[in-house]
Amino acid sequence: MNSVLPEWVYQASPAAMALLVLVALLVFRKVPLRYNMRNVLVRWRVTVLTASAFALIVALLTVMLAFVNGMYRLTEGSGQSGNVIVLSDGATDELFSNLSYSDTSNIEQEPGVERDEEGRALCSREVYIIVNQPVPNAPPGRPKRRFVQVRGVDDPRLAARVHGLSLIEGQWFSEAGVEELPSADGRVGQQVIQAILGEAVAVELAKGLYDKPRLEVGDLFELGPRTWKVVGILGPGSSTFGSEIWGKFQVVGPLFGKERYTSIVLRTADLDSARRLAEHLTKNFKQAAVQAQPEWDYYKKLNATNEQFLVSIMFVAAVMAVGGVFSIMNTMFAAISQRIKDIGVLRVLGYSRWQILASFFLESLLLALAGGLVGCAVGSLADGWTASSIVSSGQGGGKTVILRLVVDVRTLAVGLTFSLVMGAVGGILPAVSAMRIRILDALR
Amino acid sequence: MFFKLFLLMLKNLRRHLLRTSLTAVATMVLVFVVILVWSILYFLDVVTQERAKDLKAIVTERWQIPSQMPFSYADSLSRGAASKPDDIVPDDSMTWQFYGGTLDPNKRTRENLIFFFAMEPKKLRTMMDDLDTLDPELIRKMEQNKRGVIVGQERLKALNKQVGERFTVSSLNYKGIDLEFEIVGVFPQGRYDQSAVMNRDYLNDALDDYYRKRGVRHPMHDRTLNLVWLKVPDSRAFARVAEQIMTSGLYTQPAVKCETAASGISTWLDAYRDLIWGMRWLLSPAVLVTMALVVANTISISVRERLTELAVMKVLGYRPWHLLVLVLGEALLVGGLSGAASAGLTFWVINHVFGGLKFPIAFFPEFLVPRASLWWGPVLGAATAVAGSILPAWTARAVRVSEVFAKVA
Numbered sequence: 001m002n003s004v005l006p007e008w009v010y011q012a013s014p015a016a017m018a019l020l021v022l023v024a025l026l027v028f029r030k031v032p033l034r035y036n037m038r039n040v041l042v043r044w045r046v047t048v049l050t051a052s053a054f055a056l057i058v059a060l061l062t063v064m065l066a067f068v069n070g071m072y073r074l075t076e077g078s079g080q081s082g083n084v085i086v087l088s089d090g091a092t093d094e095l096f097s098n099l100s101y102s103d104t105s106n107i108e109q110e111p112g113v114e115r116d117e118e119g120r121a122l123c124s125r126e127v128y129i130i131v132n133q134p135v136p137n138a139p140p141g142r143p144k145r146r147f148v149q150v151r152g153v154d155d156p157r158l159a160a161r162v163h164g165l166s167l168i169e170g171q172w173f174s175e176a177g178v179e180e181l182p183s184a185d186g187r188v189g190q191q192v193i194q195a196i197l198g199e200a201v202a203v204e205l206a207k208g209l210y211d212k213p214r215l216e217v218g219d220l221f222e223l224g225p226r227t228w229k230v231v232g233i234l235g236p237g238s239s240t241f242g243s244e245i246w247g248k249f250q251v252v253g254p255l256f257g258k259e260r261y262t263s264i265v266l267r268t269a270d271l272d273s274a275r276r277l278a279e280h281l282t283k284n285f286k287q288a289a290v291q292a293q294p295e296w297d298y299y300k301k302l303n304a305t306n307e308q309f310l311v312s313i314m315f316v317a318a319v320m321a322v323g324g325v326f327s328i329m330n331t332m333f334a335a336i337s338q339r340i341k342d343i344g345v346l347r348v349l350g351y352s353r354w355q356i357l358a359s360f361f362l363e364s365l366l367l368a369l370a371g372g373l374v375g376c377a378v379g380s381l382a383d384g385w386t387a388s389s390i391v392s393s394g395q396g397g398g399k400t401v402i403l404r405l406v407v408d409v410r411t412l413a414v415g416l417t418f419s420l421v422m423g424a425v426g427g428i429l430p431a432v433s434a435m436r437i438r439i440l441d442a443l444r
Numbered sequence: 445m446f447f448k449l450f451l452l453m454l455k456n457l458r459r460h461l462l463r464t465s466l467t468a469v470a471t472m473v474l475v476f477v478v479i480l481v482w483s484i485l486y487f488l489d490v491v492t493q494e495r496a497k498d499l500k501a502i503v504t505e506r507w508q509i510p511s512q513m514p515f516s517y518a519d520s521l522s523r524g525a526a527s528k529p530d531d532i533v534p535d536d537s538m539t540w541q542f543y544g545g546t547l548d549p550n551k552r553t554r555e556n557l558i559f560f561f562a563m564e565p566k567k568l569r570t571m572m573d574d575l576d577t578l579d580p581e582l583i584r585k586m587e588q589n590k591r592g593v594i595v596g597q598e599r600l601k602a603l604n605k606q607v608g609e610r611f612t613v614s615s616l617n618y619k620g621i622d623l624e625f626e627i628v629g630v631f632p633q634g635r636y637d638q639s640a641v642m643n644r645d646y647l648n649d650a651l652d653d654y655y656r657k658r659g660v661r662h663p664m665h666d667r668t669l670n671l672v673w674l675k676v677p678d679s680r681a682f683a684r685v686a687e688q689i690m691t692s693g694l695y696t697q698p699a700v701k702c703e704t705a706a707s708g709i710s711t712w713l714d715a716y717r718d719l720i721w722g723m724r725w726l727l728s729p730a731v732l733v734t735m736a737l738v739v740a741n742t743i744s745i746s747v748r749e750r751l752t753e754l755a756v757m758k759v760l761g762y763r764p765w766h767l768l769v770l771v772l773g774e775a776l777l778v779g780g781l782s783g784a785a786s787a788g789l790t791f792w793v794i795n796h797v798f799g800g801l802k803f804p805i806a807f808f809p810e811f812l813v814p815r816a817s818l819w820w821g822p823v824l825g826a827a828t829a830v831a832g833s834i835l836p837a838w839t840a841r842a843v844r845v846s847e848v849f850a851k852v853a
Contacts, residue, residue, distance in 0.1 A: 049741040053734050060730045067722070090616040095510065098663065130509045132701075132711065143710040145703075147509065224507045225699075256508045257698055309719075312803055319477050320731060326470035327738045330463055334745040387718035400715040 013417040017424075021365065030355055032346060036363040039335065047367060050331045054371025054419050055378060057320045062379025062415045064313040066405040067387060071306040074403045075299045075391050078239040080164050081271045082114070083295035084278045086264040091291065092393065094128040097262040101125070103288035107264055110285075112277040114267045116161070122267035124159040127152040127253045127260070130400075133223055137208040147400050148201065148223060150256070151241075152249035156196060160234065162267050165241055170217035170232030172196065177248020179229065192220065193251055196232040198242035200386070200402035224255055240299075240391065243401045271296060301393040321422050328426030332364050336434045343434055344442025357435035361427050368423020372416045379415060383407035449766060453773045460746065467742045467778050471829070472786035474735040475821050479790045480801055481723050481731075482820060483813045488720065488805070492710045496679050500571075501534075502708045503672040503689060506699040510542070512667035515648065517695060521672040524685040525692040532684045534674035538563055538571035542670050543647050545613035545622070547603060555602045558613060560593065560642040568594075571673055574635055582629035590646040592628035597799075598637040600630055618664055621650050633799045638809045673705075712806045719805075732828055735779075739832030743775050747836040754840050755848035768841040775833035776826050783825020787817050 040047050086107065091097035108121035115121055129150045138144050153159035156172040173194035183189030197205070202214040205221055215221065219230045223245070234241065253259050268274045274294040281292035336343070343356060351359075385405045392398025457464045503521050504511035522537035541562040546552045565586035568575050586592040591610075595603070605611060605627060612624045623646065631639060647668070654662045676682045686702040689695065703711075713720065747754070754767055791813045794801050800810035 046741060046745060049737055049744065053737040053741070056730050056734045056737070060727065063722070063726065067719075088619075090619055092616060096617060131507055132504075132509055143714045144707060145711040146714050147711070257512075258508075308804060316477055316480075316727070319473050320734065322473040323470040323731075323734055323738055326466040327741055330466050330470075330738075330742050330745065333462060333466075334749070338749070387722075388715055389719060390715045 013413055017417065017420045021362065024358055030351060032351060032355070032359050033362065035342075035346070036359055036366065039339070040363060040366055043335070046331055046334070047370070050328055050367050051371035051374065053327045054324055054368055054422065055374035057317070057324050057422070058372050058375025058415045058419045059378040060320070060375075061313070061317045061418055062376055062407060062411055063382040063405070064317070065411045065414060066379070066382050066385075066407045067389075067403075068306055068310045068313060069406040069408065069411055070387070070403040071309070071389060071391060071401075072303065073238060073406055074240060074242075074401055075302045075306065077236075078241065078302075079295040079297075079299035080162070080267070081294075081296055082268045082274050083162065084266045084268060084274045084281070084292050085295045085298045086266065086281060086290050086292045087262070089289035089291045091262075093398065094263045095130060097128075099261040099264060099288065099290070101261065104261070104264055104290070106287065107281070107285070107290075108266060110266075110277060110281065112268045112273050112280075114269060116158070120158065122158070122162050124162040124265045125154050125249065125261045126159065126263050126265065127249055127258050128262045129252065129256045129258055131224055131256065135208060136222070139208070146204075148205075149244045149399060150223070150252055151244050151246050152252035152258075153246055154249050156246060159246070159265075162265050163239075163241060165234050165236070165239075167196070167232045168199070168235035170196070170230070173231050173246075173248055177251040181229070190227060192227045192229040193247055193255075194231045195228045196234050196246040197230055198234050198244045198246075199236070200242040201245055202230070202233055203386070204243075204388075204402055226255060238404070240302075240399050240401050243399065265295065302391040302399065305390055305392050305398065317418065321418065324419075324422040325426040328364050328367060328423060329430060331367065332360060332427055332430035333433070335363070336360065336430055336437075340437060340442045343437050344439050347439045347442065353435045356437075357431045360431035360434045361424070364427025364431070365420060365423045368419045368427075369416075372419025372423075375419060376412045376415045380407045380412065445766070449770055449773065452770055453777055456746075456750075456770075456774055457777060463742060463746065464778060467739060468782040468785075470738045471735055471779055471782040471825050472789075474731050474738070475783045475786040475824050476790050477731050478728055478824055479787060479813060479817045479820060480794070481728050483794075483801060483817060484803060484805070484811050485720065485724055485728075486814050486816065487808070487811050488713060492706050492713065494679075494704060494706045497677065499676060499679065499682055500705040501674040501676060501682055501685060501702055502705050503674065503700055503702045504670075504708070506701040508698075511670050512664075513669040513695075513698060513700065514666040515541075515669045517700070518669050518672065520692075520694055521689065521700070522674070524674060524676075525688045525694060527688075527692070531688055532676070532681050534676050534681075534685055536567075536570050536675040538567040538673040539644065539669060540671040540673070541644055541647055541668050542617065543613075543615060543623070543642060544617050545615040547611055547613060549614040555604075557616075558595075558599065558603065558640055560640045562642050562644040562647040565641075565643055568641065571675065575631070578632070579629065585628040586641075586643050589626060589628065590643050590649070591624060591626045593625045593640055593642045594629045594631055595627055595640045596631045596637040597633055599640055600627070618647075618651075618662065621647075621654060621662065623647070623650060634812060635800075635810070637799065674702075709806070716805055732824070735824075735828040736832035739775055739779060739829045740836065741832075743771060743833040744836040744839070746774070747771060747840045750840075751843055751848050754843045755845045758843065758845050764841040767843070768837045771837035771840045772830060772833055775829040775837075779825035779827075779829025779832075780822045781825070784818075784822040786825070787819075787821020790821070791815070791817055 087094065087097035088099050108123035113121050113123060131148045131150050132145055133148045135144055135146050160166060173196060178191050178193055180191050181189045197215060206212055206214045209221060210219060215230050217230050217232060221228055234246065266277065268277050271294060278292040278294055281290055346356060382405045386402055387405060388402050390398050390400055505513055518539045524532060524534045526533045543562050544559040547556040565583045568583055569578050582594055607627050607629060610624060610626045612622060614622045625642065651662050651665055651668065674685060676685055682704060689700060689702040757767060794813045800812050802810045
């Protein structure tokens with residue numbers, strides 16, 4: 001997740017709250033904690049009901065945050081720190097960019113572009129296409145078509161190296177990018193396009209087509225007006241490239257009417273070099289008007305959707321928290337009204353008003369902690385679930401992605417802190433009312 | 445007897461005003477969340493629901509998005525590719541071309557970006573959803589002045605412009621075709637807050653002008669038509685028109701497809717399917733269960749505190765089911781009334797104060813809370829109240845007089 005606060009603040013927040021409680025206990029010294037614990041256990045039905053409400057809210061928050069976390073991981077995992085992405089001037093997204101080879105033929109000669117062992121510039125010329133694909137055997141009530149992302153590259157090895165990807169199965173597509181399938185009688189048969197699939201799209205394309213969890217090397221599928229054959233699986237899947245199909249530029253570009261490149265990705269030494277080269281290309285590249293930016297920045301801009309989701313989630317969580325707060329207030333007010341005599345006795349035994357306040361406040365925190373822990377445990381079951389979504393800069397375009405929900409320490413810390421804050425807010429008023437009860441009134 | 449029970453319910457609720465208020469507010473906020481979520485789902489269900497009559501079809505490029513077809517397709521597609529006497533011609537049609545750009549090419553921000561639907565102005569009232577009551581004077585102005593545009597209220601505010609003002613757009617998708625516009629009106633608040641519409645003739649004339657001046661066609665010249673909307677009377681007519689278009693030899697470079705608007709929107713929403721699933725089957729049920737738990741907690745506390753009182757009522761002749769009705773009624777009153785209040789407030793505040801719920805999904809920037817929410821609220825409140833109070837009410841019904849008095853003694 002993205003945030004203005006440093007990472008350690010989130011992770012340390014439950015511990016900080018626990019520390020605060022300990023400090024409070026030290027200050028108040030004598031707090032009837034065992035009495036509170038016993039009450040929580042004796043009134044187990046109310047405890048379970050209140051904690052369940054907390055658990056549900058926290059579990060939901062954890063799942064929602066895990067979804068956004070997965071989106072952030074995906075976009076952050078897609079950009080290489082040393083890469084520069086070059087689009088045509090004015091294009092807000094790869095999808096709308098248009099670069100001709102003649103206008104950009106010398107771009108890899110620019111200073112700062114890294115080279116491989118053979119002296120070739122680490123430069124990948126690509127066309128990015130979103131294809132509208134009929135869904136094979138679409139179940140009733142489900143869309144009959146879907147969007148599939150195709151990337152045409154000149155040299156898959158070089159492109160994968162530039163993007164920090166590697167083959168996890170199969171092989172790269174051939175120089176031609178197509179192959180002939182042998183027919184039953186051994187003669188040359190149908191010509192198919194060779195494709196390398198990202199891990200996530202391999203799972204998506206298998207749905208309704210094959211009775212297996214994902215497409216494997218050798219499987220065939222229909223896309224656009226042609227048949228494609230899987231020749232390799234690309235990894236890791238934790239980037240937007242995991243939701244793409246790669247093919248030979250000279251084959252897939254013309255197939256979908258895009259004979260020009262949409263983007264050129266150049267590898268430099270590091271982020272600073274990438275920023276320098278991007279600025280240089282945008283200002284000084286004369287052959288064509290281009291807009292270059294570090295790939296990190298490009299993918300960071302795709303976080304606009306994530307931020308919208310995050311704001312919505314926090315809004316929903318905050319509103320639901322009001323329900324949780326009132327629930328614990330009810331519980332604690334009821335607990336106090338049932339235990340007025342107990343409060344009187346505690347006061348007679350020498351407990352001060354502040355110690356009574358601390359006692360009831362801690363009881364509400366205890367309920368919140370129990371609910372929060374259960375909620376985090378339930379919510380963490382969502383870790384690893386896959387979900388589809390869109391990442392975009394909010395200015396058109398964007399990428400359809402299949403992401404993995406990520407429940408990490410930070411997500412759990414936010415969930416637990418959220419629960420404790422609900423407990424604290426909901427518990428403070430009843431605790432104050434308990435503190436204000438006079439001994440004579442309580443014992444009367 | 446029922447009236448007596450009703451009075452007792454009111455008295456009991458008044459007796460614990462704080463508890464009643466806390467439960468009511470908790471119910472209200474949770475009903476608020478459910479109504480917001482259901483409003484989004486309700487709208488998406490409506491727009492993806494296949495209609496049998498008066499349906500709209502979309503013709504787009506067959507294989508890729510964004511759809512970019514030559515404008516030469518427009519005329520014949522608008523007639524549903526009808527070529528034979530018995531072919532079906534759509535009742536109405538509309539073409540969309542997209543023209544987007546920035547008011548400040550040197551400092552491009554989201555605020556100074558604008559995106560136009562270039563179309564025939566007269567189709568605004570006949571083909572665009574919810575614009576059938578648009579002031580005809582605005583359309584006349586757009587037809588008389590090719591530069592005239594209608595802009596949504598929020599986009600206008602973001603651009604910091606007013607009706608009557610002129611501005612120049614440096615195009616991002618039609619490089620080299622920068623156009624000057626004059627704002628002739630604004631769209632009514634709601635669905636079109638972020639939209640803008642221009643006269644398609646202005647864009648097409650500018651493309652012709654580009655060719656005249658430079659001697660070469662604009663790179664986008666053969667890809668300016670993005671969508672064609674068709675209105676057909678029923679699903680049978682749609683099937684015929686779709687067949688006419690898909691089998692026509694006129695549309696090969698690129699090939700086109702014809703689908704119902706509902707089907708087209710479903711495809712766009714497919715990327716959000718898991719998010720929508722989560723809202724429908726995780727978020728909403730979880731909020732409803734939380735509501736039921738809050739009510740269950742309150743009512744069970746209330747019943748436990750009143751065990752002696754309930755026993756006395758039994759001694760006084762109240763039947764067990766009277767006590768059951770009494771407890772259920774209290775929960776129903778709190779849940780139903782706070783649900784109704786929440787629904788009314790949500791409807792008014794979201795629609796009339798905020799102008800809709802801003803939660804961009806696909807090309808829907810915001811959602812209105814439907815009128816149906818006015819009954820969702822009380823029903824949700826009452827249903828969760830009953831669900832949450834059924835066990836405590838049963839406990840009240842089953843209270844044993846002897847046991848209670850034995851404890852008191």
